[in-house]
Amino acid sequence: xxxxxxxxxxxxxxxxxxxxxxxxxxxxxxxxxxxxxxxxxxxxxxxxxxxxxxxxxxxxxxxxxxxxxxxxxxxxxxxxxxxxxxxxxxxxxxxxxxxxxxxxxxxxxxxxxxxxxxxxxxxxxxxxxxxxxxxxxxxxxxxxxxxxxxxxxxxxxxxxxxxxxxxxxxxxxxxxxxxxxxxxxxxxxxxxxxxxxxxxxxxxxxxxxxxxxxxxxxxxxxxxxxxxxxxxxxxxxxxxxxxxxxxxxxxxxxxxxxxxxxxxxxxxxxxxxxxxxxxxxxxxxxxxxxxxxxxxxxxxxxxxxxxxxxxxxxxxxxxxxxxxxxxxxxx
Numbered sequence: 001x002x003x004x005x006x007x008x009x010x011x012x013x014x015x016x017x018x019x020x021x022x023x024x025x026x027x028x029x030x031x032x033x034x035x036x037x038x039x040x041x042x043x044x045x046x047x048x049x050x051x052x053x054x055x056x057x058x059x060x061x062x063x064x065x066x067x068x069x070x071x072x073x074x075x076x077x078x079x080x081x082x083x084x085x086x087x088x089x090x091x092x093x094x095x096x097x098x099x100x101x102x103x104x105x106x107x108x109x110x111x112x113x114x115x116x117x118x119x120x121x122x123x124x125x126x127x128x129x130x131x132x133x134x135x136x137x138x139x140x141x142x143x144x145x146x147x148x149x150x151x152x153x154x155x156x157x158x159x160x161x162x163x164x165x166x167x168x169x170x171x172x173x174x175x176x177x178x179x180x181x182x183x184x185x186x187x188x189x190x191x192x193x194x195x196x197x198x199x200x201x202x203x204x205x206x207x208x209x210x211x212x213x214x215x216x217x218x219x220x221x222x223x224x225x226x227x228x229x230x231x232x233x234x235x236x237x238x239x240x241x242x243x244x245x246x247x248x249x250x251x252x253x254x255x256x257x258x259x260x261x262x263x264x265x266x267x268x269x270x271x272x273x274x275x276x277x278x279x280x281x282x283x284x285x286x287x288x289x290x291x292x293x294x295x296x297x298x299x300x301x302x303x304x305x306x307x308x309x310x311x312x313x314x315x316x317x318x319x320x321x322x323x324x325x326x327x328x329x330x331x
Contacts, residue, residue, distance in 0.1 A: 034321040040314035042083040045304025082130030093128035123153040132188040142185035183213040187246040200244035214243025235285030241274040246300025249329040258298040303328020
C-alpha cells in the first residue's frame, strides 16, 4: 500500500464507529483519489455523474466525468471557490483572481456567465467564498477576506470591515443576514427543513490569528430567510488548530465538516490536536465520527453518486471519494 493510505487506515481504525455503533463509512479502504490538479475547492455533484470542483491556483473549474477522467470546464474562473447547482446551472463564488472579479455568477446552458451579484449597496464584495441553498431556492453566500485587505470596500459605521453572509432571493434581491455575528465566515450549510444555518468561522491567517475564531456555529433560520442572532450556538471549537472550512449535510441531518492540519503552521496555526480530515457532527454538535485525510489542507466536501452515498472531498491537490452509509441531503 502507498504510505498515505496506510497512515489513513491506521487512524481510521481509531474512529470506526459513532457512539451508538453506527458506521458512517462502511468501507474505509475505499478512500481513493478521484482527481488531481493544484489547489482544490468547492466540489459539487451533477446528476449526470459529473463532479465539478475548483482548481483555485490555476484559476479554473474542473469536471470529473463518470469515467473518472478530469477535464477543464471553465477558465478563467475568477478564482472560483464554493459552488452549487441551482436548476442544474452551476453557481460560482468568484473570489477575485487576475480579472479582479469578486462576485457570484451562474453559468448558463450556452456557456455564458450571468452575474447574480457583484456589489452590495454599491460596494464590491470582499471575496465570495462558499454558497448554500434552502428549499425555497434562496441562496446564502459567505464573504470573508483572506490575504491582503487594502482593497476592501465594505465597512460598518465605525470603520470596521464587514465580513458577512448574504442571501440571494429568487428575484435576485440581495440581503445581508450576518454582519459581525461571526469573525470570518467560510463554509455554509442549510438544514433540509430550513430550520438552521450552519456557519464555519475560520480566521486562519496572521490577522487576529491569536484571538480569531476557528469555530462551527449554528443559527436559527427564520421564515423570511434571516437569522436570529440570539440563537447562535457553538457546535465545536478547533482552538489554535486550522478551523472549519467547507461542509455538507447527509439525509439524517449530520454535518460533515472539513478542518484540521497534520502539520503545524506557526505562528497562526500552532497545534495539531485536531488532525486534517472530515469531522462528522450531529446538528447539536456531538462529534459522531472523524475521517482522516492524508493531506494537509482539507477544504470542502459534497455528496454525490447515483444513490447519494459517495462523499467527495477536496484536499491538497486532489479530489477524494469515499462511500458512505447514509445518503447526502437531497438524495
